[in-house]
Amino acid sequence: MSLRVEHDIFMVRQRGREVAAAVGLEYQDQIRMVTALSEVARQLLGRGAGADVTFRAGQDPHGLGQVLRIDLTAPGALSWDERGRGYAAAVERLVDRLETVREDQASAVRMSRRIPPTAPALTPGRLAELRSRLVEELPGTPLEELALQNEQLVAALDEVRRQRDELTVLNRELRETNHGVMALYTQLSEELEATNQGVVALYAELDEKSAQLRAASEAKSRFLANVSHELRAPVTAIMGLGRLLADSSSDPLTSEQGRQVELVRGSAADLLALVNELLDLAKAESGRLEANWAEVDLRVVFGQLRGTLRVLATRPEVELVVEEPPQPAVIRSDEVLLAQVLRNLLHNGLKFTERGEVRMRAERLADRWRLSVADTGPGIPSELHGRIFEEFYQVPGRSTAGTGLGLPYAKRLVTLLGGTLELTSGPGRGSTFVVTLPVSAPPPAPPVPPSPAPPSSVAPSPAPPSSGPEG
Ligand code: ADP
Secondary structure, three states: OEEOOHHHHHHHHHHHHHHHHHHOOOHHHHHHHHHHHHHHHHHHHHOOOOEEEEEEEEEOOOOOOEEEEEEEEEEOOOOOOHHHHHHHHHHHHHOOEEEEEEOOOEEEEEEEEEOOOOOOOOOHHHHHHHHHHHHHOOOOOHHHHHHHHHHHHHHHHHHHHHHHHHHHHHHHHHHHHHHHHHHHHHHHHHHHHHHHHHHHHHHHHHHHHHHHHHHHHHHHHHHHHHHHHHHHHHHHHHHHHHHHHHOOOOOOOOHHHHHHHHHHHHHHHHHHHHHHHHHHHHHHHHOOOOOOOEEEEHHHHHHHHHHHHHOOOOOOOEEEEEOOOOOOOEEEEOHHHHHHHHHHHHHHHHHHOOOEEEEEEEEEOOOEEEEEEEEOOOOOOHHHOOHHHOOOOOOOOOOOOOOOOHHHHHHHHHHHOOOEEEEEEOOOOOEEEEEEEEOOOOOOOOOOOOOOOOOOOOOOOOOOOOOOOOO
16 A cells, blocks of 8 residues: 555555454554554655555564564655654563565565464465455544544553453552551550560569579578587597497496497487588588689599599499500599599499499590499489489489489589589499599589589579689
């Protein structure tokens, strides 16, 4: 088709729509395509030289599939001014592809729109048929085309309104959802705050309970220390008086009286031992016990224990073995307290073992010493491993003298020395108590925890050794 006068724009537009409908473009796409066509046609006509319009349908070389392509060819070069570029951008949105190409003496604007795959295939036969049908159709008047264009405009406006209404509904829904989310968020925040307050209250209660426990534990330690201290003098006096009564220079006693005085003396000795142990434990618990840090030679400690405990190993079926510690056997610790712990463990071993051996050995780990006392005695059921470290606890059914204070005391001392006391044992398997101690220095200021809660607020921590890291 030729585009020479303004009237032609109507003709081109009308034909364009007929072609677009014939090749199977959807209604909205038909309008988009012919709107783009009449816009470009108006632009080209405005340049004064007119243009030729060609409709092509077929496969797109750029991969769009089957397309309807409309070419508008005008003589000379096409250079869009600013307004023209604006139009081109608007037109580009109406089609799938828009390009301007330079031919020999002319320029061409090519617009392509995809034909939906559901449309019938454009075989040569079908194209020929479409062509002849379009030729037969009589062109309408510009007025008819104008009326049609108006109709399309009204439809487009309706579509815009419909979309705006949809958008309003969507916006309202979004606002409502937002409200819901906000309400949920507020509710969650409130619940969280309430939970937080509960937790804070619980913590306060816990702190209060800890303070009460600490106070109770301190009171117990004070009571034990005072009572045992006060008991020591009268018990010592009873023992002295007993000795006097039994003395050969005193008035002679009947044999029955002599036996009874011996019983009194024995009981008084037991009582004194108990009182002394209680005093030791109370001292350790109150934190008043301080380690006297020095270089300790384990061989010396082991040698002394070997000597002093031999007298306790009275059963011929039980052998006491104290192995020689590997060299160099030095440790930074408190010799007296360490010896007390080991003596206690050896003493227990000898007390409870009826045949076999009680063996003490030292083993050097990287930065620790592992001192173990193992026996072939009756063993301790695993469920009692915690309990035997409690004050006064004794495994039921073991009829040996004792107070049940030795292990709790030993544990406190080991803690004071910066180490741990552990037990491996089971019924019939014997018992192995293991003391693990740091080689060079205790950990920074180890507190001495009494059973329920550490008396951190009252018990001064033991002074760190002068050569150790700051504690
Ligand atoms: P005591 O020896 O004065 O009874 P301890 O605190 O030293 O108190 O020990 C608590 C209890 O642990 C003992 O009464 C005993 O039942 C058990 N026990 C301790 N050492 C051993 C051991 N080597 N073998 C078996 N039982 C042991």
